[in-house]
Amino acid sequence: MSDDVLPVMRIGDTLLVTLQGDLDDAAVIRIEKRLTEEVARTGATGMLIDVSGLSAVDSFVAGVLARVVAMIRLLGAHAALVGIQPPVAIALVELGVPMGHLDTALNAKQGLALLQRLRRNDARAD
C-alpha cells in the first residue's frame, strides 16, 4: 500500500481514511506517518478509519489499528473504526483480540455521529 492508494477524505472537522488490501510492516509505517501528519496539518478533531476494504483483520492488524488510534488521540483528536463486517467482528471476538477500548461504528454516517458525541463529552468535561 503506497501513499497514493491511501485515500484521506475531509468532511468538516473529520478525516475519513479508507484502508485497503494487506498490511505489511512497511505499509503500517507509511500509514502511521501519513495519518498523523494529516491530522496535524488539517487540525482535524476526529478521524474515521474505514476497515471494510482490508483483506483480513487479525490480531496483527487489530494491534496496528489500536496503535494508530492511540497516535491520533495523542494529537488531541478522536478516532473511531468503521466498516467492521459481521465475519470480521465474529473472528476478532473469537480470537479474543481486545478491542473494547476502541470506538467503533457501523458506517461512516454513524461514525460521524459517534465522533460528534465524543467531542460533545469533551466540551462537557471542559
Next chain:
Amino acid sequence: MPTPPAGEQDLSRRLHDVEAMLDDVQAMLDAITDYAIVKLDLAGNVARWSRGAQALHGYSADEVLGRPVSTFYTDEDRAAGLADRELATARESGRFEFEGWRVRKDGQRFRAGVVLTPIRDKAGAITSFAKVVRDLTAEYRQAETLRRQRDEIMELSTPVIQVWDKVLTLPVIGTLDSTRAARLTEGLLVKIAETEAEVVIFDISGVPTVDTYVAQHLLRTVRAAALMGTVSIMCGVRPETAQAMVRLGIDLGQLRSRRTLRQALQLALTLLTEHADAAAGDTETIGPAGTG
C-alpha cells in the same frame, strides 16, 4: 449310442429349457414395477423396455423402442447434452449414477435415481447399456420438507426483531447449543448491518439456565455487536441467573441491564435520542451562529 431322433429330442428339450428360462427371466423383469429397467443400444436409443419402465415413464414399448433416451429428459438436460455425457461416463468408468429430474409422457416431472452400466460381450467389448431408474420423488419431497422445517425451526429459534427504528430485539429462547449460538451471533450481526441498528436488546427471560457457555457466548455476541458500533442492553435476567453469572465470575463490562423488555426499550430510545441530539449539535457547530 446317439440316434438322430434322440439328438432332435435332446435339442428340442434344450430349446424348451431355454424358452422356459427366458420366460422365467421375463416374468422376473415384469415383476419389477418399482424400477424402470431399460436397455439402450450403443447410440443411446431404447432397445428394450420393461413393464416397470412403462409404469414409471408412461410410454408403452411400441412408443419408445428406437427413440433416444433423451426423450425422458428435461429440456435443460437435453440442451446440455446430458445423454452423451452419461453414456461416455458409463463407458469410461463402468458406471454412471445420477439423481435429477426426468419427464413423464404426460409432461409431469419426477425425481429420478438413475444407474447406467455398460453391457459387455464375452470378449469384453461394450455392446449396449443397462439403465435402471427409480422414482425418488416421494423421498425427495420428504427430505425437502425436513430441510425446510429444520431451517424454519432455526429461524424461529433465533429471531431478530426490529422493534423500533435502529433498535433490534433478540429474544433468546430455550437452550443454546453451539450451532444455535453461532447462528444467533451471525444472524444478529447481519441484521445490524442491514438495519443500521444502534441498540440491541437481548431478552434472556426465555433461557432456562445460563451456564458458563451460554453466558460467555452472549458476551461474545455483545462484543461483536459493539465492534459494529451497536450498544447492547440485556433484560429478563432472573434472580438465579444473576447469582449464577456473578458466581461464575463473568465480567459484564459495560453491559447495561433492565428488568423488563419495556424498560429496556425505554433506555434504548433514550440512548437514540442522545445520539440524535449529538448529531443535531453537529449541524449547530457548522451553522453561522455557532456554539462554544
